[in-house]
Amino acid sequence: MAKLLSIVVTLLQSIAETCGIPNPKEDYSNALAHDVDYRLQEIIQEAVKFMRHSKRTRLTVDDINAALRVRNVEPLYGFTSGDPLRFKKTTANMSDIYYVGDDEVDFDTILNKPLPKVPLDVTFTAHWLAIEGVQPAIPQNPTPADAKSELLSKRLKATANATGNDQVDVKPLVKHVLSKELQLYYERITEAVVSEEERLRYQAYESLRSDPGLHQLLPYFVQFIVEKVKQNMRNLVVCESMLCMIQALLSSPHLFVDPYLNQLMPAIISCMVGKRICENPKDDHWSIRDFAARLMALVCQRYGKTYHTMQPRITKTLLHAFLDVKKPMTTHYGAIVGMTQLGREVIRTVILPNTKTYADNILREPLETPNTIKHLEASKCRDALADALLKLIKEDRQAQADEAEQSMEDVDDVDDETKAVVMEKIGDIVGQELLAKCTQKSALTPILEAQV
Template sequence: MPPPQMMGIYPADSVVEVAQSLPIDPLAQGTAELLAGDVEYRIHLILQEAKKFMTHGKRRTLLPEDVEFAMEALNVEPVLIPPRPLPLPQFQAIPIPSSSSHPQNLYHAPDDEIDFASYLKQPLPAGVASSGGVKWKAHWLAVEGVQPAIPENPTPVQRAGPSRPPVASTSLRPQARAHLPQELQLYFTRLTTALVPPSPTSPETEPERHRVAALASLRTDVAVAGILVYVVKWISESIGKCLMAPTGTIGHLVDAVDALMSNESLFVEPYMHQLLPPLLSIILTVPLGPHPPSSSSSQPSPYDLRLQASNILGKIAEKYGKSYAGLLPRLVSTLTKALYSPPFPSPLGASNPPAGRYEGALLALSYLGSQTVRSAVWGKAGDGIRRIDDLAGTLYTDAGKKKNLMIRALILIRSKPSDQPAPQVNLDEIADLFGPNLANALNKKLWTASELLRLRREELQGGLADSEGDGEAEGDEMDVDARA
């Protein structure tokens, strides 16, 4: 029978080090964990008793004598005995020059100067001296501003702190290993390992074939239901950890969410609260992906990732929006708040504010349905589009040389039907009503421009307000052309 897993915070390595410094036999396997749990329990007991003395003294600060009293009350011999009562610092007065007849003083607690040469020659306290492994040792902290590479000084990697893994661990936790059969544990490990290859892959490589097979299993296999709760948790944790990882890794995780939602044999509804935050993080997080951005053509752009996540968000809203009345309003409220929030400085030091949040909000709102587009984006007589066009002019520089992705996400009308000729539209009118950036984007989409003008004229004439029953028919004409 394996030893019980201790869930405390006191490290078992400290128990092992203390045992190695004492003349005793080596600890058996699992003994250090049990002793660490017992030490943590006794520390909690002493602190709980010390808190009683602090409360009885009508104080909010725990003092060393409170711990000493608690150890005496519990019949525990203290290791270090501080002087009692503790000496109080004597305040000294510094006269301040003043023109008035009354002298003014500034009181402060002086800092005692310690001579290290004499201090290090003093014997150690009795409790410390009797314990093994505690002693004074001198070493160089820095030589001419540079830390020498000696064991006592931390390495550059240790000073930088633990590196955050790109994805969550593919190994199951002890609780899951205790409940799942060996076959499902192996299935979970193989599945999660194949979904996110360790390095970029091309279509003909072995890791890519494994990833495609894992996506197919996630999309059609009934056995995923046995590990569904662990797969959902792994996906949500992985997306939260790799928002600044290579965009290919984020794209692989979005593909996994899409495949999971496409599996009709799974009951994913109870896990929506775990899948929606990662999708919204991809849609609204700035910056998304590594910095500096990767120039590789095999890596998807942040715009493509937001587009794919918005598509999945629209499927979720369409599938579960009728069952949960508050789902769609909460999504619309979150996205609208992000869309109409003021620009903020670039966290990467760019000259222009980042536009990714507004691109993602527009794409996500467009996939939530025509009525959402009409209320959250169109506004009253197209005023919302005018504001977005002005915002796009502020966020982007040299819009004529590169595609304005925010205006690209703003193309709301479906592509021209094939049986209708292209109408004649005055783009100057589009520029006056909605803004020059949108007019430039609609230069080759004259049918879309004519529909925007038609909708605005009808609303200004009161057509939309009078024909409330025809709102759905007209609203069906509004859609997003994400491939524009």
């Protein structure tokens, strides 16, 4: 250690003399030498760590440079060379100093060398892989003929495999490989969400909602949801589990769900307007349809600004299901609650103008029939229409911030003339149900002013 300090002191004195500081004081040199010695030991210790982590027993220049980078120091130490270093000896201030000599270069040899090739300019190009799911016909993308031939080869292999040829090698659909941990996680989650134990299902939903690092599994979860909904349209428990699973994926801050909305939305709408999503018509499938409607409205609210055509297309689909007389009333109920969740403008422009016609032509006969199932379905549709109009009334009153804020109980009661107008606007079937829930005249302004 003392020898190293003396060498450092000698070097510092030599550097000071070259900088124009003759005969620097020994105390200053010793203090500076101790600091330099500490810094050198620190750099060497860091370099040894890099050497050990690299599974080597010989310290290299790269280790020293890595240690300097860790200390936010520009790596200026040394250079790498495959040739052995040849040190030369010189004497300064009665001390021996060893240095690496510079090679002599012949200028004629350098000048006579041919010039190197001019490097190519750096350029960047961009192209669309797909536009709304369709690959554009550009040179960077495979041609339709190549895609067709690839699809044909896959079908031939699948057919040969189905006939019992064990020698056929079927390529996987996905090119990236999942780790064993992710595969095990996927199996455990998919088993838990369809389990009969409520505790396991909630733990699976919470894991999907909060765990990071699941982006590689997202397409597999989406495919699992779509297949389960298709195969279990009459299994109420499975449909509810899939909706909860979609809600958990949408709630996760670590997942980018946008590319998979076109696959998830049909599954949600199927659970909402499906003809039968349970084996027994007396089961409480109405709450599942309400849950699907809220989930659909959440997707429209969150991603509606990014995908402008999504909500209008969903509204058009639900309107067709609502006005189709051949559809069952379970489908009508899902369409009504779905459009109700989309907001007051949809209620005002879509539901309200069609309420009277729908009630008179479709609901009147089932409400008067002794069949309990049909009567129940018609009652649910009637209540859903009344709740939609009631929601329109409440949201309109909340939107009128400039008027006097008063509750619905602080206004005048509905008179006979107002009741007659309400009956004329929306019919007696839904009108009676609405007037039973809203008994204030001023609250019925959206209904009274509607252009039906």
